[in-house]
Amino acid sequence: MAATHDTTSTTSSDPALLAIDGAIATITLNRPASFNSIDLTIAKRLEEMAAEIEASDDIKVLVIEGAGRAFCAGGDLQTIGAAAAADRIAPVVGEMLHHYHAFIAALQRMPKIVLSSVHGSAAGAGLSLAFMADLCIATEDARFTPAYGKIGASPDGGGTVGVTAAVGPRRSLQIFLAEDSFSAAQAVQWGLVVKVVPAPELKAATRELAHRLAQNTPAAIAATKMLIQRAPHNPIEQQLADERDAIIDCMHTDESRAAIEKFTRKGK
Numbered sequence: 413m414a415a416t417h418d419t420t421s422t423t424s425s426d427p428a429l430l431a432i433d434g435a436i437a438t439i440t441l442n443r444p445a446s447f448n449s450i451d452l453t454i455a456k457r458l459e460e461m462a463a464e465i466e467a468s469d470d471i472k473v474l475v476i477e478g479a480g481r482a483f484c485a486g487g488d489l490q491t492i493g494a495a496a497a498a499d500r501i502a503p504v505v506g507e508m509l510h511h512y513h514a515f516i517a518a519l520q521r522m523p524k525i526v527l528s529s530v531h532g533s534a535a536g537a538g539l540s541l542a543f544m545a546d547l548c549i550a551t552e553d554a555r556f557t558p559a560y561g562k563i564g565a566s567p568d569g570g571g572t573v574g575v576t577a578a579v580g581p582r583r584s585l586q587i588f589l590a591e592d593s594f595s596a597a598q599a600v601q602w603g604l605v606v607k608v609v610p611a612p613e614l615k616a617a618t619r620e621l622a623h624r625l626a627q628n629t630p631a632a633i634a635a636t637k638m639l640i641q642r643a644p645h646n647p648i649e650q651q652l653a654d655e656r657d658a659i660i661d662c663m664h665t666d667e668s669r670a671a672i673e674k675f676t677r678k679g680k
Contacts, residue, residue, distance in 0.1 A: 427454035429479075430461045435472040435626040437465050437524075444480025450537050450569075451488035452504075455512035462518035472626045472633055474522070475618060476545060477529040478538075486536025486559055487568075509568060512537070516544055516570040520641070523634030525625045529618040530596075531611060535559045540571030543578060543604055546637065547625075549618055550596040551611040556604075557593040577644070578604050629667040635659070 429440040439461055441448035448454075465471050478484050487508075495504035519526045528545035536559035542548050560567050567575075567588055576584040579602050587594075599605040609617040625633075635658040643651055662668050 447485035484538025540569035
């Protein structure tokens with residue numbers, strides 16, 4: 413996605429790149445030689461970028477994409493393998509996930525819409541990242557591979573949050589324990605992906621969807637995301653009270669007042 417400016421002074425050698433174009437920020441996972449696998453360096457960089465995006469009042473939409481031939485191949489198995497051989501799984505994986513999970517928590521928490529743009533493979537933590545985003549768009553040939561079972565591990569990176577929120581606990585168990593991989597078409601049927609496009613059209617389709625999302629006001633985005641996240645856990649009375657408070661707060665904003673006035677003028 414084209415950017416008008418780059419606030420992080422990144423270079424092509426950085427493990428992740430941040431570009432900001434008006435109300436839309438784009439994080440590009442930038443370890444193409446390792447299929448954008450997650451190691452400590454990229455985990456730290458992503459945590460920093462998420463903090464910057466979360467603090468910005470101007471950004472409404474965050475797009476996450478991968479450079480090269482894949483979206484994200486998951487955790488860096490070279491790092492994990494070396495840690496296992498040295499009997500240092502706990503400190504090595506623990507430090508990496510400390511930073512990476514801070515990034516994931518920020519995606520869930522920030523009052524922005526997060527859109528993952530997936531091509532090639534999304535495996536392990538890459539699958540989790542794709543579906544921790546609020547929405548996911550993918551190419552027709554994208555493949556989603558849980559991968560955790562192949563290394564005798566349980567999910568990380570928020571996979572049990574994002575997948576379960578979309579498909580429920582039974583389908584989540586199927587995905588993580590009984591599926592080798594599944595297609596973008598299957599992901600659409602399960603409600604994990606909102607749109608599938610031919611590979612050459614992914615950039616343009618992602619940009620179009622991001623700009624459509626950015627037409628919403630910051631208050632409406634933040635309140636809608638918050639309400640939907642709370643809905644499965646709130647008693648109905650509390651959810652309705654939260655809806656009442658949120659819509660009143662939204663309607664007090666200048667953007668909402670102007671939109672209501674414009675709408676009412678059309679009706680005359």
